[in-house]
Amino acid sequence: MRCEIIAVGTELLLGQTIDSNSAWIAEQLALAGLDAHFQTRVGDNMERMVSSIRLALERNEAVIMCGGLGPTQDDITRFALAEVMGSALRRDPALVARIGERFRSRGREMPGNNLLQADVPDGATPIAEMPGTAPGLICPVGDGVVYAVPGVPSEMKQMISGTVLRDLKLRAGVAAVIKSRTLRTWGYAESKLAELLTARIEALDATGNPTLAFLASGIEGIKVRITAKAASETEVGKLLSEEERRVRAILGDTVFGVDEQTMESVVINLLRQASLSLATAESLTGGLLGARITDIPGASDVFRGGLVAYANELKQQMLGVPPGPVVSETTAIHMAAGVRRLLNADVGLATTGVAGPSEQEGQAVGTVYVALAIGEQVEARRLQLGGNRKQIRQFAVIGILNMLRRRLLTIDDQPRAAP
């Protein structure tokens, strides 16, 4: 079963919007074992939309169209579909009622325009999910099918996950359940990960189930995705868990999380489990470490706060850093220990270094020191980071968080700050 994605919207052709919808849909198709050989973007133009749909149906069995289902003059996907199907549009009373209800539930009156959204080509079926006012459509055309979903990402995702993928798999005769689980890693380069996993990947190649794939994700580390296929959810879950265990046995604690977990959410959970509170002292990162930690709801359970000591005299006055080079292990150590005491926390983290664009104190751009104080024990590490200013700062943040994570995994009995 081959499926083409057509994204609709003149804003895409003008470069005002980046088409991330197509990438998301493409990923879902790949995970479901369906082929997608082409993606097309076309403007809000009747003739070009019709020719794009026809071409897509010639070279594929299925088409997913995304966008152009709104209530304005520009939104002509349903007209283009009626043209391709050779059908008339008919107002669907059930949809009129549902759209009206959407407005009533928000206490608003329905503008007349929105009635247009209830017009369905003869032979098409509305998609059951309808989180907004735009109904999705399933349109059979000869032996093929076109699914139309709105361009609003949350609405699109609900329809694809809820109806379109299931319908596609039924048509393709894919009875199997396909699921994936992503292990998130930090610390190895992609080439090193590949080397470590070569033997396992070769062993898996024999059966092709499950499979392993790497996805480099920049400052988010490298993801190892396990995809498995089986007759039931339970069996798929078992395959995934078995493979996860094998991969973790190979990669050890470079695996920091699974699926939606982030480095900061994992660290917050570990701190919470250990009943440890956290404080940060930032120079290089200027607040970014605190910002990433507090991006996680519930961070206040463990995070007391931080000092951004950007001016060097603040490092000395507030944190007890001795005079001398600020891009140094000594400075990082005193910052971590100092902020732990100053803000009365169990754990102190510190960053200092050269983010660029120019060198500092004769140290090259990318020279970074991070330090970690737990109770009276303090350790520091020098990192030599590549990339631009933004990347160096982000890598320093994830580097120190990872250092804390690995430290928290090794301790069970923890010295605590004085009450």
Add this chain to the structure above:
Amino acid sequence: MRCEIIAVGTELLLGQTIDSNSAWIAEQLALAGLDAHFQTRVGDNMERMVSSIRLALERNEAVIMCGGLGPTQDDITRFALAEVMGSALRRDPALVARIGERFRSRGREMPGNNLLQADVPDGATPIAEMPGTAPGLICPVGDGVVYAVPGVPSEMKQMISGTVLRDLKLRAGVAAVIKSRTLRTWGYAESKLAELLTARIEALDATGNPTLAFLASGIEGIKVRITAKAASETEVGKLLSEEERRVRAILGDTVFGVDEQTMESVVINLLRQASLSLATAESLTGGLLGARITDIPGASDVFRGGLVAYANELKQQMLGVPPGPVVSETTAIHMAAGVRRLLNADVGLATTGVAGPSEQEGQAVGTVYVALAIGEQVEARRLQLGGNRKQIRQFAVIGILNMLRRRLLTIDDQPRAAP
């Protein structure tokens, strides 16, 4: 002159990479006054690449292909082009020398694979710019033309800006110089901006030169883009400056910057001009305000540092906030005044509020107080912000920076912190 963009790469079809290259190229085409009616993405597959190029040449006069020019087995754009041109590939000695030089200048030996990159279809011309090891190509096909550029964004951009756009405009007979300037605004909704500028836009419609367009950019505010066309760079510059003056007269100081300027870079410049130093006290934003300020090289000229007072007792102990509700004007005011004194700065900024997902102290998600202390003068403002946790935090940051920006525009003689 119509131009289709073809992005090449199986990673695009698997949804592993979002195709931001096509959006960037599309924007450049639109700014140059060239039409782009279709965009296509195709995998690293000979047959499908060839059919995509042929189709694109049928419905357009020009095609820009992006990707597939690297040295690996997957990179087959040059083979597909040779096929479409009906040409043989010939190794270009000048390119061999240039590619070799790239490696020598980095002190590395050239792998044999990279020689493939010097293979050029007969009749094609290499693009002059070559920032990496992948040469771009200009390939005439009948009356049409295909430009091939690498998928690495920096290399692609240099070739498009340096050669492709100029060549396209020559072919299209566009003698005019087209340039645009973007005014960045904060404070008005798009509908309000549109209302204020309606009369001006209608007046411009008569000549169509210059033109105005709005681009909503979320947490970056709304951009007003002026595009002008004239016979020379000087005349275009004059048109843009005249129009900028008119738009600024209408929008006043909601215009915070031009083109690449950001709210934080503008604020840092204003502080530097006024010789004022800055400190921040963050609760809601957890370090994000400091992080955005220190993202700008040279922030250390004005930014002393900040206190992230996430735990409420730190607000009281370190900043002198009185006991009571923390999501309040009183708290914001004491935080701003407190951090200015604590870190010995001229200006103090503070944020407190409810980022969600749950309400706090009976206050709704999105309730935010920001405050600004300059010398002994302190002012606060309540903001009611929409969106999710990330958006509320980002809007609070830009909101307080904008408050400081407007304040700095009104002062010339400034009370200073005690030395």
